[in-house]
Amino acid sequence: MSFINVKHVSHAFGKEKVLEDINLTIEEGKIFGLLGPSGAGKTTLVNMMVGILSPDQGEITIDSTKVPSFDLMNITGYMAQSDALYQELSAKENLEFMGSIYGLKKSELKERIQHVMKTVNLLPHLDKPVEQYSGGMKRRLSLAAALLHQPKLLILDEPTVGIDPVLRKEIWEEFRELQQQGITIIVTTHVMDEADKCDELGLLRDGQLMAKGSPGELKEQHHASSIEEVFLTVGGVES
Amino acid sequence: MRVAAVVKRIAKQFKRDRRSLALMMIAPLFVLTLVWLVLDGDDYEPKMGYSEMPQPVIELLDEETQHLEQYKKEEAIDLMKDGELDAFISIEGMTPTTLLEGSEPSVNSAVMRVIQESLKSLKTNTQIEEPTINYLYGSGDMNLFDRVGPVLIGFFVFFFVFILGGISFLRERTQGTLAKLLSTPIKRWELVTGYVAGFGLFTIIQSVVIVAFSIYVLDMYMVGNFVELLVVTILLAITALSLATLLSSFAKNEFQIMQFIPIVIIPQVFFAGIFNLETLDRWIQILSQFMPLTYGAEALQQMMIKGAHIYDVWFEIMILFGFALVFFILNIRVLKKHRSL
Known part of the structure; x- marks a missing residue:
């Protein structure tokens, strides 16, 4: 049994599938x-997958538990597309809030805040109000917030938007490190060169899963030299 | 405890957002003062002209008017057209006749009162003593401000909490923190309770400030108990807050929150006790029974003017509590839209 199972999931917003x-x-x-x-x-x-939207049809199970479940929420770290930060509060206060929602103890929380802020390179800006952060910094702080409670599963929606290449590389290195600790990471992206760094890819277009496999497999299957080409091929455009 | 975490966060946000805090605390005082300035004036003394009136009447008129002079009727009419004169009194045949400028009802009634007082002196033969007037509630010094004051207190508490509560819960949604929060193991009731408690803290301070200012600075008529009064205003504030957070889920942005004001707030001002509803149509009286402010204002009026206690207005308190409870539960239900759990 796989860790995450998405079974026959369909959804529509109004008439739009x-x-x-x-x-x-x-x-x-x-x-x-x-x-x-x-x-x-x-x-x-x-x-x-996070559990904040119920599919019209089908179901998702994670770790043999049907989504949504409070147990799953405890082991999931979620980073939304919007930064989901309280602008008036400092980075530290934001993290303290999220931490106490997850029920982290005071000493543990303090230590975790130091750790995640170091991970995303924001430690010097710990006490700065978020409204003074740049777009990229906010993105990184959101990531820090998702890592705070040491989740087993990380679900990251466009985590690297607005982050410069150097830092993006560092963040991907951090993903690898987290992976070595046994953490499963789901990342959405529309940046093709990030796709190569994933173990597995799902190609989504117009609400349909066009292809799935490791970057190497996908390239081989479709006789393509890059993921971008794979995309064009499965999308029905010959290159 | 997650509820405490939410409360703490709201308190911190308030501390940072000084302007919103000022809107909640200072703005009601400012508007109350304006209303006080307008309503708490002395009785108007009219400007009058006369011709051929008996001397005792003239003397009495003179006491009650700011301007009194003898004119010909034509002169008087010209002065009225220029706005210099409110009324002209003369004797035509045997009856005293008054010509009123007439465009301002409050001035009209002031004139009538003055004239009636003065004409009494003509009937000196009738030897009935003036009646003594005693008050069961209130006093002879009570004016319009004292009567509508309790309603205003209730209204301002309601209004400003509604705006702030609505917008801040809306922001939670638009900035994505609501989704983020719902991805954590927080229960929906914990989130709503945290909100009510966090804002509740500030509504307590707000209530103390508004009530104390009204009574001690603006000298609003008050024979009730200060603390009991606070129970009502805080309950009213919590009703406003839970209604606001509920409605905010039907708004896409701050502007749409503002659109609730004419629909939800303004009717309550008109039909919840500022004006006497007994003379209005039946359907308005029925409508007013669905408005939380009606009960809050009624309880406040009973307390401030009639010295009622909590147990005297238990019905109003229970209804307010009921409103708050229903809105609270609906809030938890509405969050299901985001997370079914």
């Missing part, structure tokens, strides 16, 4: 990339 019969399995400890243009349904799908 966003996801159509998605079936997907993700193994534990993998970095899974959900790749696709904006409007493909990536956010809808990850929100369903």
